[in-house]
Amino acid sequence: MDTVRIGVIGIGNMGSYHALYLANGEIKGAILTAVCDINPERIKWAKENLKGDIRLFDNADDLFESNCVDAVVIATPHYDHSPIAIKAFEHGLHVLTEKPAGVYTRQVREMNEAAEKSGKVFGIMYNQRTNPLYQKVRDLITSGELGDIKRTIWIITNWYRPQSYYDSGGWRATWAGEGGGVLLNQDPHQLDLWQWMCGMPKRVRAFCAFGKYHNIEVEDDVTAYVEYPNGATGLFVTCTGEAPGTNRFEVSGDRGKLVIEDGKLIFWRLRTPEREFNSTFKGTFGEPECWKCEVPIKGNETGHRGIMQNFVDGILKDSNLLAPGIEGINGLQISNAMHLSSWTDNWVNIPVDEDLFYEKLEEKIKNSNFKKIIKEQVSSVEGTF
Amino acid sequence: MDTVRIGVIGIGNMGSYHALYLANGEIKGAILTAVCDINPERIKWAKENLKGDIRLFDNADDLFESNCVDAVVIATPHYDHSPIAIKAFEHGLHVLTEKPAGVYTRQVREMNEAAEKSGKVFGIMYNQRTNPLYQKVRDLITSGELGDIKRTIWIITNWYRPQSYYDSGGWRATWAGEGGGVLLNQDPHQLDLWQWMCGMPKRVRAFCAFGKYHNIEVEDDVTAYVEYPNGATGLFVTCTGEAPGTNRFEVSGDRGKLVIEDGKLIFWRLRTPEREFNSTFKGTFGEPECWKCEVPIKGNETGHRGIMQNFVDGILKDSNLLAPGIEGINGLQISNAMHLSSWTDNWVNIPVDEDLFYEKLEEKIKNSNFKKIIKEQVSSVEGTF
Numbered sequence: 001m002d003t004v005r006i007g008v009i010g011i012g013n014m015g016s017y018h019a020l021y022l023a024n025g026e027i028k029g030a031i032l033t034a035v036c037d038i039n040p041e042r043i044k045w046a047k048e049n050l051k052g053d054i055r056l057f058d059n060a061d062d063l064f065e066s067n068c069v070d071a072v073v074i075a076t077p078h079y080d081h082s083p084i085a086i087k088a089f090e091h092g093l094h095v096l097t098e099k100p101a102g103v104y105t106r107q108v109r110e111m112n113e114a115a116e117k118s119g120k121v122f123g124i125m126y127n128q129r130t131n132p133l134y135q136k137v138r139d140l141i142t143s144g145e146l147g148d149i150k151r152t153i154w155i156i157t158n159w160y161r162p163q164s165y166y167d168s169g170g171w172r173a174t175w176a177g178e179g180g181g182v183l184l185n186q187d188p189h190q191l192d193l194w195q196w197m198c199g200m201p202k203r204v205r206a207f208c209a210f211g212k213y214h215n216i217e218v219e220d221d222v223t224a225y226v227e228y229p230n231g232a233t234g235l236f237v238t239c240t241g242e243a244p245g246t247n248r249f250e251v252s253g254d255r256g257k258l259v260i261e262d263g264k265l266i267f268w269r270l271r272t273p274e275r276e277f278n279s280t281f282k283g284t285f286g287e288p289e290c291w292k293c294e295v296p297i298k299g300n301e302t303g304h305r306g307i308m309q310n311f312v313d314g315i316l317k318d319s320n321l322l323a324p325g326i327e328g329i330n331g332l333q334i335s336n337a338m339h340l341s342s343w344t345d346n347w348v349n350i351p352v353d354e355d356l357f358y359e360k361l362e363e364k365i366k367n368s369n370f371k372k373i374i375k376e377q378v379s380s381v382e383g384t385f
Numbered sequence: 386m387d388t389v390r391i392g393v394i395g396i397g398n399m400g401s402y403h404a405l406y407l408a409n410g411e412i413k414g415a416i417l418t419a420v421c422d423i424n425p426e427r428i429k430w431a432k433e434n435l436k437g438d439i440r441l442f443d444n445a446d447d448l449f450e451s452n453c454v455d456a457v458v459i460a461t462p463h464y465d466h467s468p469i470a471i472k473a474f475e476h477g478l479h480v481l482t483e484k485p486a487g488v489y490t491r492q493v494r495e496m497n498e499a500a501e502k503s504g505k506v507f508g509i510m511y512n513q514r515t516n517p518l519y520q521k522v523r524d525l526i527t528s529g530e531l532g533d534i535k536r537t538i539w540i541i542t543n544w545y546r547p548q549s550y551y552d553s554g555g556w557r558a559t560w561a562g563e564g565g566g567v568l569l570n571q572d573p574h575q576l577d578l579w580q581w582m583c584g585m586p587k588r589v590r591a592f593c594a595f596g597k598y599h600n601i602e603v604e605d606d607v608t609a610y611v612e613y614p615n616g617a618t619g620l621f622v623t624c625t626g627e628a629p630g631t632n633r634f635e636v637s638g639d640r641g642k643l644v645i646e647d648g649k650l651i652f653w654r655l656r657t658p659e660r661e662f663n664s665t666f667k668g669t670f671g672e673p674e675c676w677k678c679e680v681p682i683k684g685n686e687t688g689h690r691g692i693m694q695n696f697v698d699g700i701l702k703d704s705n706l707l708a709p710g711i712e713g714i715n716g717l718q719i720s721n722a723m724h725l726s727s728w729t730d731n732w733v734n735i736p737v738d739e740d741l742f743y744e745k746l747e748e749k750i751k752n753s754n755f756k757k758i759i760k761e762q763v764s765s766v767e768g769t770f
Contacts, residue, residue: 150627153540153622155538162663168669207590209616237620242637243655243673245637252630274545281548281549290628290629
């Protein structure tokens with residue numbers, strides 16, 4: 001194979017964005033051959049806006065049977081990511097799914113099993129993994145420069161959304177439609193990066209507020225405390241009701257502290273590791289000498305196109321994926337644990353009890369009496385992810 | 386009265402510091418006339434180092450009966466602050482106590498009752514209330530410039546202490562000697578400033594780690610989540626085992642966000658309050674216009690001398706105190722709640738159940754099997770508070 005024929009399933013906000021740059025030939029070795037959407041308005045949009053010989057489908061099954069694609073990009077509402085991916089694998093297709101991997105871990109585990117069984121390339125659109133800032137933090141941690149992690153704090157409260165955003169789509173911010181709020185829609189990137197850089201926590205105590213700042217039934221404000229296997233602790237704070245909000249990530253370790261804020265990384269490096277200093281220093285007051293280090297950040301964030309290119313290269317050249325699809329379950333584990341901890345007002349261990357989570361989620365869906373006034377529209381997503 | 390005769394009770398680290406500048410005549414309208422310490426070494430130090438006609442006592446009762454002081458400064462270990470203050474009030478003396486006000490709220494409530502009954506001037510050494518940065522934040526909040534508070538986050542993890550610090554005093558970092566660790570010794574200033582600026586939380590869920598980074602029995606690492614009466618949430622993160630640590634305070638409100646870090650205050654001010662924007666904006670993505678404002682900070686932090694002068698002025702001129710002693714119970718309520726929440730692994734309401742807290746603290750003292758290797762020494766405290 002020298003060209004991957006790609007079909008995009010779901011051409012709402014994100015799917016139409018992917019379809020456009022694929023149709024424009026911006027991904028080497030890839031060609032857009034099909035799109036699929038259940039909404040006739042979106043098919044009409046595709047006819048009018050996508051260049052090239054592209055087949056249009058109103059359901060995914062017909063696309064799967066069409067033999068006109070080698071790979072699919074799934075950009076449907078969250079609940080459908082896993083079942084559509086499973087069907088695609090069964091049809092021998094490579095899959096790149098939008099985030100989140102799914103809504104509950106049972107679903108995603110089944111998707112991962114189908115992926116492994118198929119042997120096909122499976123990626124997830126964690127485009128922020130292409131950001132060299134986070135890559136550098138990961139490098140400094142995994143290489144041991146920072147030493148054993150003591151604490152991680154991500155304040156990611158700059159996901160501001162006004163009420164009109166929630167009113168713009170019927171599936172948005174409902175238990176039945178999206179399976180959650182800020183944790184499922186805005187935060188999957190940060191939840192993934194957090195575990196990608198710092199590893200998975202072992203237990204979670206979270207405090208979610210549901211519809212605190214908006215007329216929605218899901219969470220729009222979350223504070224979560226986590227504990228890691230090595231005894232380190234962490235915080236994740238997120239909100240769609242604060243302006244201007246903050247995006248500041250701090251991780252401290254035995255050899256200092258890393259801080260990302262305003263797109264810059266500072267490494268406060270200790271000349272002597274703290275644990276060593278602690279046990280050898282003889283004075284009463286004192287602390288290890290600390291250097292403020294400017295660490296060079298090279299390269300650009302290649303974003304969605306970078307992940308798409310990496311996925312296509314994975315198919316054509318068998319190269320490693322930056323964001324393997326099977327890792328999508330990690331961030332979701334954390335997000336599910338945050339929900340479950342709030343619902344039960346208690347600690348939740350990771351891995352989450354997948355049946356208990358599913359049962360509680362079904363309860364929320366069944367007991368929902370939330371009525372939406374929908375003003376459906378497709379919006380530009382530039383600069384929002 | 387045109388001169389206040391002051392006695393300092395306890396001349397270890399802090400007390401000797403206060404005694405020195407008082408003996409040097411650095412406080413207008415005050416004269417040091419007595420010091421008191423149960424340790425003969427400290428009395429010897431006083432003889433050799435304090436200028437002027439100063440009476441030396443080896444117990445507080447003799448000082449109280451001596452008629453040579455109008456006011457006392459209490460700088461003993463924490464547990465003794467309240468009982469000594471109560472005795473001083475009974476002797477008709479004005480009192481300035483070091484922080485914390487005490488170790489448990491029952492004790493401090495009794496002290497506050499004795500203070501009110503006596504009608505004497507009662508201050509607490511919250512020297513950081515003299516910092517114009519925190520005064521400005523309090524001003525911006527109480528005047529309504531920030532709008533209703535949504536979230537407060539204080540990361541105060543730069544209280545680094547090596548093991549040798551804990552080994553330098555027998556009472557340090559023990560349940561019997563100090564009644565706690567970082568919350569009782571290092572954090573009283575921040576706990577006070579936090580409530581002084583943002584008000585008291587109504588409930589607390591805290592995660593204290595005891596002896597995590599040091600060979601001590603009390604907490605040296607704390608993450609606490611709080612909820613305020615208006616629905617706002619807050620975080621307080623503190624540690625003596627991290628280097629270089631962080632001191633960053635953020636408070637967000639309906640009209641923007643205040644951040645103090647590196648001794649600077651930034652006000653991110655919204656042109657339209659967020660709640661108003663939320664209900665009126667018609668687009669899908671958008672947020673209120675935000676201005677980065679440099680707010681002028683005038684004046685200097687006058688510190689311990691400032692609080693001491695303010696206390697003496699309160700006696701001589703009946704002027705208002707910047708740090709009234711009866712407010713010392715507020716920060717202690719929060720600290721007691723954090724301990725109790727960790728001990729019970731549950732929510733704790735404020736005001737704290739004072740009997741339950743005392744019972745649990747007594748248990749800790751009784752069940753302590755911690756043996757200290759003491760290398761007693763008096764250390765310079767410059768730059769540590």
